Amino acid sequence: MTNDLPVCVCCNKPVEVNVDQYEKFEKMHWLCFHLKYEHEGDPDKPCDNPICPWWHLEVYREKLLELGENPEEILSNARHTDRDRELPANYDNLFIKE
Ligand SMILES: [Zn+2]
């Protein structure tokens, strides 16, 4: 079935989730479209667009901190309960810091 999926012109990977909006996003993944046309500045940082997934993560992170939770600890615990998600050694500081 995956052979029938259209391919993203930006990253050359199959478009699955937003396949019905393939044309609307100019034959790209929604995320590829956002990063190419809407995202301002460094793609590794949140932008001002309220649909930005990086910004969503920042909002969640700030809310967790407000609730007295430690976002890094939550991710660390999740990794330990999911053996397929070992963190590559060089990805130590991936989580956005203030
Ligand atoms: Zn793509």
Ligand SMILES: [Zn+2]
């Ligand atoms: Zn963005």
